Amino acid sequence: MTNSTNGGSGAAAGLVNLKSLSHKELAELVESLGQPSFRTKQIEDWIWNKNVSSLDEMTNLPKTLREALAAKVSVGGVEEVARQVSSDGSRKYLLRYPDGVTVECVGMPTKNRLAVCASTQAGCAMGCAFCATGAAGLTRSLTSAEIYEQVMHVRDDFNTRVTSVVLMGQGEPFMNYDATLGALRKLNNPDGGGIGARHLTVSTCGVIPNIIRFGKEPEQFTLAVSLHSAVQSTRNALMPGVKKYSLVNLYNTMGEYVNKTGRRPTYEYALIGGVNDTGEELNALCDFCKGTLAHVNLIQLNEVSGSKFKPSTPQRAQDFVQRLARVGVEATIRNSRGSDIDAACGQLRQRMAGK
Known part of the structure; x- marks a missing residue:
């Protein structure tokens, strides 16, 4: 608009x-x-x-x-700078705010549904090794209205109601906590987005103080944690921005979150060939999740230009699903959307097509 x-x-x-x-x-x-x-x-x-x-x-x-x-x-508002359409029907948008800052968001349609992946920051300071967004660092955090506007822009472009939102785009939502919560509440409000709280998901790298805070909020928002390894040394290398939050403390915090909310969190796990898909890594993941209320969302690593990391094999992903099932943990392999237009997980980077 x-x-x-x-x-x-x-x-x-x-x-x-x-x-x-x-x-x-x-x-x-x-x-x-x-x-x-x-x-x-x-x-x-x-x-x-x-x-x-x-x-x-x-x-x-x-x-x-x-x-x-x-x-x-x-009135503010956003300007659409670029729009790309994937072969699977997903659409990626580069939007510009009045101060010139740009962010990307994605609309993902399925039958009778429209999911939106929105950004909470322009860029990201977490520096995850496999993610394109953090390569250029953080420009600034977004306001709650700016987060909300992304979803409305996608809604208007598809001319259909948004049924779910994931704050998994650019940025770490829990490093912009107040604006993130404000956007979630506006999206949930019947006078705003009118989207059910359980269809609004926040994905964090594991910022423990704000996971604790999030568990005390009255709404039934959904929590996803980017885990990517249950081996401390591997996770430190892949996710340096949360190195100070140990896996032991994360495990304990997630246990407290489940006890307090009764809600099942999701662990995001991008399978990287030869890095976090080994037997040792699978054993550690099973140990981390076994006996807890958790769902593991396995992601075939999406190719990022210039990255040394390569995706694991589809067979290895099936191995993870089967092994986790044997210890009572449900795991699914995410159907990656929009990878042909760099709109999939880890690929958003605030750039024009071809740049």
């Missing part, structure tokens, strides 16, 4: 972004302009449900109110 000259990002200099205001702050603004309180609900419907990028589009507001708002606020 492109920006209008009235209240869009192009006119944002010196103005407050309307989407950054809380309900209370917006209500106070509406009251200060001498307007009835129901105008607050109308404005919120335009920005959170209809996803407009201009005050001009708020056609049930009096023109005088729109002009008064234009002197104080901008």
Whole structure:
């Protein structure tokens, strides 16, 4: 959705972004302009449900109110810089925010459903060795509205309701915790995305303090942890950003999370040939998960240009599934979507196609 000259990002200099205001702050603004309180609900419907990028589009507001708002606020919004369509129907978007920062997100349709993979940061500071996103480091964290806008942009492009969202795109959600939770709550809100809490998933590298915090939240949001190895030395090499959070502490924290929430977490495990798919690694993974409430999501490593890592074989992935089943742990092999347009896990990198 492109920006209008009235209240869009192009006119944002010196103005407050309307989407950054809380309900209370917006209500106070509406009251200060001498307007009835129901105008607050109308404005919120335009920005959170209809996803407009201009005050001009708020056609049930009096023109005088729109002009008064234009002197104080901008609508913000995103501009689509590039869009690629995969052979499997997935679409990857490069979106630009008013300050020029860009992020990528992905829409993945299946029959009667639309899943969105959204980013919580522009870039990433975690430095995972097999992931393209972290190669250029972190640009900045996104606001809750900026995370939410990605999902709405995908919804509008497909012209269909989003049924699930995974915050597994660029960035570490738990290094941007408050904005991540704010976005989840807006996506869950019936007056926002209207998506059930259990269909909203956060993926973390294992930032233990915020896993603990997440377990205390009242909503039934879903948690996924990027594990990738249950051998400490391997995990340290693959995921240096969480080296200070040991596997022993992660194991104990996840046990507390399950006890407190009753919810089953998912462990993400990208199979890398000769690195984390060995017999020793499989034994360690079985030991880590055995006797716990957990689901293992095995990912065939997606090729990243210039990376020394190569995917494991499909047969080895089946070996992992069968062996985990023998110790009572359910595992599935993820159907990777959008790899032909660099839209799959670990491939997002804020770049134009071909660059």
